[in-house]
Amino acid sequence: MAKTQNGFRGERRANTIITIIFSVIAVAYLYPIFVVLLNSLKTNASINTSTFAFPNSDTFMGFQNYVKGMTFGNYPFLKSVEYSFTITILSAALILVCTSMAAWYISRVGSLVCKIAYYLFVFSMVVPFQMVMFTLSKTADTLKLNTPLTIPVIYLGFGAGLAVFMFSGFVKSIPLEIEEAAAIDGCGPIRTFFTVVMPMLKPTLISVGVLEIMWVWNDYLLPYLVLDINEYRTIPIHIQYLRGSYGSVDMGATMALILMSIIPVIIFYLSCQKYIIKGVAAGAVKG
Amino acid sequence: MKARRVKPDGAALNSSLIRRPIQRCFWLFLLPTFASFCIGFLYPFLKGLFLSFCKFKTTSHWKWIGLGNYATIFRDASFLHAFWYTALFAVISLVIINVLAFAVAYALTRGMKSSNIFRTVFFMPNLIGGIVLGYIWLMIFDGILIHYNTAVKLQTEYGFWGLVILMCWQQIGYMMIIYIAGLQAVPEDMLEAAKIDGASGWKTLWHITIPNVMPSITICTFLTLTNSFKLFDQNLALTNGSPFVTQADGSVIKTTEMLALNIVNSNTSNTRGPGQAKAVVFFILVAAIGLLQLSANRKKEVQQ
Numbered sequence A: 001m002a003k004t005q006n007g008f009r010g011e012r013r014a015n016t017i018i019t020i021i022f023s024v025i026a027v028a029y030l031y032p033i034f035v036v037l038l039n040s041l042k043t044n045a046s047i048n049t050s051t052f053a054f055p056n057s058d059t060f061m062g063f064q065n066y067v068k069g070m071t072f073g074n075y076p077f078l079k080s081v082e083y084s085f086t087i088t089i090l091s092a093a094l095i096l097v098c099t100s101m102a103a104w105y106i107s108r109v110g111s112l113v114c115k116i117a118y119y120l121f122v123f124s125m126v127v128p129f130q131m132v133m134f135t136l137s138k139t140a141d142t143l144k145l146n147t148p149l150t151i152p153v154i155y156l157g158f159g160a161g162l163a164v165f166m167f168s169g170f171v172k173s174i175p176l177e178i179e180e181a182a183a184i185d186g187c188g189p190i191r192t193f194f195t196v197v198m199p200m201l202k203p204t205l206i207s208v209g210v211l212e213i214m215w216v217w218n219d220y221l222l223p224y225l226v227l228d229i230n231e232y233r234t235i236p237i238h239i240q241y242l243r244g245s246y247g248s249v250d251m252g253a254t255m256a257l258i259l260m261s262i263i264p265v266i267i268f269y270l271s272c273q274k275y276i277i278k279g280v281a282a283g284a285v286k287g
Numbered sequence B: 001m002k003a004r005r006v007k008p009d010g011a012a013l014n015s016s017l018i019r020r021p022i023q024r025c026f027w028l029f030l031l032p033t034f035a036s037f038c039i040g041f042l043y044p045f046l047k048g049l050f051l052s053f054c055k056f057k058t059t060s061h062w063k064w065i066g067l068g069n070y071a072t073i074f075r076d077a078s079f080l081h082a083f084w085y086t087a088l089f090a091v092i093s094l095v096i097i098n099v100l101a102f103a104v105a106y107a108l109t110r111g112m113k114s115s116n117i118f119r120t121v122f123f124m125p126n127l128i129g130g131i132v133l134g135y136i137w138l139m140i141f142d143g144i145l146i147h148y149n150t151a152v153k154l155q156t157e158y159g160f161w162g163l164v165i166l167m168c169w170q171q172i173g174y175m176m177i178i179y180i181a182g183l184q185a186v187p188e189d190m191l192e193a194a195k196i197d198g199a200s201g202w203k204t205l206w207h208i209t210i211p212n213v214m215p216s217i218t219i220c221t222f223l224t225l226t227n228s229f230k231l232f233d234q235n236l237a238l239t240n241g242s243p244f245v246t247q248a249d250g251s252v253i254k255t256t257e258m259l260a261l262n263i264v265n266s267n268t269s270n271t272r273g274p275g276q277a278k279a280v281v282f283f284i285l286v287a288a289i290g291l292l293q294l295s296a297n298r299k300k301e302v303q304q
Helices: A002-039 A044-049 A064-074 A077-109 A112-124 A129-142 A151-171 A176-184 A189-200 A202-218 A221-226 A235-245 A251-271 A273-286 B019-024 B031-051 B068-073 B077-108 B115-127 B130-148 B156-184 B188-196 B201-212 B214-230 B233-238 B259-265 B272-303
Strands: B054-058 B061-064 B244-246 B252-254
Touching (some): A002 B115, A002 B130, A044 A251, A044 B130, A064 A077, A064 A235, A077 A189, A077 A202, A077 A235, A077 B031, A112 A151, A129 A151, A129 A221, A129 B031, A129 B259, A129 B272, A151 A202, A151 B031, A189 B019, A202 A273, A221 A235, A235 B233, A251 A273, A251 B115, B031 B054, B054 B272, B068 B272, B077 B156, B077 B214, B077 B252, B077 B259, B115 B156, B130 B156, B156 B214, B156 B233, B214 B259, B214 B272, B233 B259, B259 B272
Antiparallel strands (some): B054 B061
16 A cells, blocks of 8 residues: 555656656747747847847847838738738638538449549549649649639649548448438438538548648648749748848848748647647548 | 449448439539649649650650650769658658657656646647748757857758758657557556556556557658658758759759759759659659558558
C-alpha cells in the first residue's frame, strides 16, 4: 500500500517536472513568432544587427513598418489579402460541393465508368504538382482560368483526388436504407443528396474543408504559375516577390507583412482548433 | 438490360430505386468534378508525360526525340546533386522528426494536466505557409550567424541544418497528433498487465507500446518521407539553392537545391524538355513511396 502511494507521488513529481520542461519548450516554440512581432516594430538596421533585442527608444518605429507594408513593393497588401481570401473560400466551397456529389455518385452507381474515375482520382493523390505544372499553366491560360475567380476550377481539378477519396470512404458507411426511404417517399436524387446525405456527411465536410483551406491558403507554386502575377498576387506570392526580387529588402516592412499574414491563420486555428486537428489527422491516416 | 448483380456487402447496391435516378443526374453529380479533373490533372499529366519524350519550347510545337531528355538529365550534375541532397535530407529529417514527435506524444499522453495547451502550441507552426516559415527562420538564423560574420546563404551546411530545424519546427506537431491518436488506442489492460508483472517503464514502452503504435509509425515515416521529397516553398524561401558552385565545365550547382526546386528552376525556355523529364522521374519516385505506403497499410489491415 505504502509502495503504491509512493509510486503515485513519484509519478506526480515526474509529471510536474515534465510540465516545467514542456513549458520551457513551448515558450521556445513560440519564440520565432514573437521575434517577428518584435522586429516588425524596429528599424531596419537594428533588425539586421541585433535581431533578438527588444526595441529601445532609438530603434522603436511604432506602426510605421505596418503603414509602409501596406503599399510596399508597389503592390497594395490588402489586395493580396483580398485575393487570398477570395481564392481560398471559393476553392474550398467548390471542392466541398462538387467532390461530395461526385463521391456519392461513384459509390451509389458503381458502374465501370465510376470505378475507372475513382481509381484515376486515387492515382492523382500520389502525383506531385511538378509533374503537371508546365502543361497545367498553359492549359489554364488557354481556357482563361488564370484569374482569382476562375482558378478554383484548377484547384477543384488538382485537389479532387484526396477529397473524393475521403468522401467515398464515408459514403460507403452510410446505410442505404435511409436513402431508400427517401426515394420511396418520392424524393428525387438531387433533393435526397442535399437534404438527406449532405447533413450526414458533416464530419467529413469539416475535415476536407480544413485540409483544402490550409492547402489553398498557403499554396505558392500553383497560383504563381497560373495567375498573372503582375495583376493578381496572393499573400505567399506577394511575400516571396518582395524578398526574392530585390537586393536589399526592407526587413521591417516584410516582418510587418509576415505578422499580418499569420494573424488570420492563428485566429482560424484558435477558433476551430478541434476540427483542424481532427481533420488533419483524418487526412493523414487516409491519404 | 443486364441482369442485376446484388453485391453481398450492400455498399454498391444496384437498386433501381436509387441507382437509376442518380445515374440520370450524371451531368450534375459527376460531370463538374470530372471535367475539372481532366483540365486540372488528367490532360496536363498525360501531355506532360508525352512532352518528356519531346524537344519543345511551347506545348504546341514539339518534336519527338525518344529518351533523349532522360539521357540529358542523368548527365546533369545539378539534378544528381539535388537528388542525393534531397535523399540525405529526407533520411535525417525523418529520423529526427519521428523520434522527437514520438517522445513528445508519449510525454503528453502520460496524464499531464495542461497537455492540451502544449498540443495546441506544438501544432500551430503547421498552419503557417512554407514561404512565410522560410523567411521567419531566415531572419532568425541570420540574426544568430551575423555575430560570426556569416549567413545561412553562404555555407551549404548552414542551409542544410537550417532546413532540418525549420522542418522539425513545422512537422513535429503534425506527427505528434498522429502519434497521440495511436498511443491513446493502446489497450489499457495490456499496460496494466505489464505493470502487474513488474515490467519496467522502458520494457513496457519497447514491448507493449511501440508494437501497438506501429501503424502510426508507418504513417508518419511515409509522410515525413514524401514531405521531404516534395519540399519546395521552404527551400525556395530559406536559401533558394545558395551557395552556388561553378563546375569545371561552366555549369552551376546550387548546393542547397532540392529536387522540387531543381525541377521548377529548370523550366526555363531552353531546358523545358529535360525539365519535364525530371518531373517524370520525380513523379515516379514520389509515386513509388506512395505505393509502398499503400501496401504497408493494406498489410496492416489484413493483420487486424
